[in-house]
Structures are given as C-alpha cells and as structure tokens.
Amino acid sequence: MLNKWTFRGLKLAKEISTWSKDPSTKVGSVILDQNHRVISVGFNGYPKGCNDDGMENREEKYKKVLHSEINAILFAKQDLKNCTIYVYPMPPCCRCAGAIIQSGISSIITLEPSPEQYERWGDDFDIAYKMYQERNVHFMQYSISEFDEECLKDKNNGN
Numbered sequence: 001m002l003n004k005w006t007f008r009g010l011k012l013a014k015e016i017s018t019w020s021k022d023p024s025t026k027v028g029s030v031i032l033d034q035n036h037r038v039i040s041v042g043f044n045g046y047p048k049g050c051n052d053d054g055m056e057n058r059e060e061k062y063k064k065v066l067h068s069e070i071n072a073i074l075f076a077k078q079d080l081k082n083c084t085i086y087v088y089p090m091p092p093c094c095r096c097a098g099a100i101i102q103s104g105i106s107s108i109i110t111l112e113p114s115p116e117q118y119e120r121w122g123d124d125f126d127i128a129y130k131m132y133q134e135r136n137v138h139f140m141q142y143s144i145s146e147f148d149e150e151c152l153k154d155k156n157n158g159n
C-alpha cells in the first residue's frame with residue numbers, strides 16, 4: 001500500500017504527464033519539499049519557444065526534448081536540498097538521475113518500468129540505480145497495479 005503522500009505525489013505527476021505533447025511517451029515530475037509543499041512540476045517537451053510540430057520524428061525528438069525531471073528542476077525557484085521528486089510512469093534515465101543528485105534532491109519515488117520500457121531504457125535505469133546507491137539517494141518504485149488500485153480506491157472515495 002502506498003502512503004498518503006506517495007500516492008498524492010504520483011497522482012499529481014500522472015496528471016502533469018498528460019500535459020506533454022509527446023504522442024508516445026508522456027512523463028510527469030513533481031517536486032515536493034519536506035512539508036509536502038509543491039516546489040515545481042515538469043513534463044517532457046521541447047525547450048520553450050522551440051517548434052514542437054516535429055514531435056513524431058523520433059530521432060529529432062530525442063535530441064531536442066527535455067525530460068520532465070530536468071524541466072521540474074529548472075523551473076524550481078528554490079534550493080532542492082532534501083526534496084522528493086515523484087516521477088510518473090517510469091524511473092528517471094541516468095542523465096536525469098545525475099541532475100537529480102546534483103540538485104540535492106534526496107528522494108525519488110516512481111513506478112516500476114513495464115517490460116517494454118525496461119527493454120528500451122533498462123541500461124539507463126540500472127546505471128541510475130547504481131548512482132543512487134553510491135550517493136545514498138532514497139529510491140522507491142511501486143508497481144503500476146499497486147498504484148492503479150489506490151487510484152480506484154481514491155475515486156470510490158469521491159476524489
């Protein structure tokens with residue numbers, strides 16, 4: 001079972017992910033401080049003002065796009081030391097993991113990658129995981145079924 005703030009963080013990250021214009025991969029990140037205040041949010045997309053008509057072209061997209069985690073870190077207006085980042089629907093890649101660590105964020109909460117996601121980004125997730133261990137960054141991932149179950153309960157409670 002997910003605790004209240006884990007669920008809230010991931011649910012908000014899920015909502016933010018829908019703001020991405022990327023037709024294939026929509027990722028959302030939310031940064032909360034230790035008092036659970038929302039410090040920043042981000043979704044994957046092109047830098048501000050860059051033409052995003054070419055979102056279908058994978059090759060170009062990969063080179064131009066900023067990941068949700070980086071956007072959330074860049075838009076934050078304060079020190080991120082000891083904050084928590086919630087990332088939906090899969091763990092950060094190793095580039096983002098490096099930026100997260102460098103920003104001072106101390107905790108990462110996300111969902112387990114699907115087999116398909118793991119096939120594409122498994123190497124990245126593995127490298128990132130090693131970095132978290134080296135730097136004592138708290139990393140926690142929940143299964144999508146666990147999360148969906150909480151969403152259903154939440155909905156039945158009228159939220």
Ligand SMILES: [Zn+2]
Nearest residue numbers: 067092093096
């Ligand atoms: Zn990334």
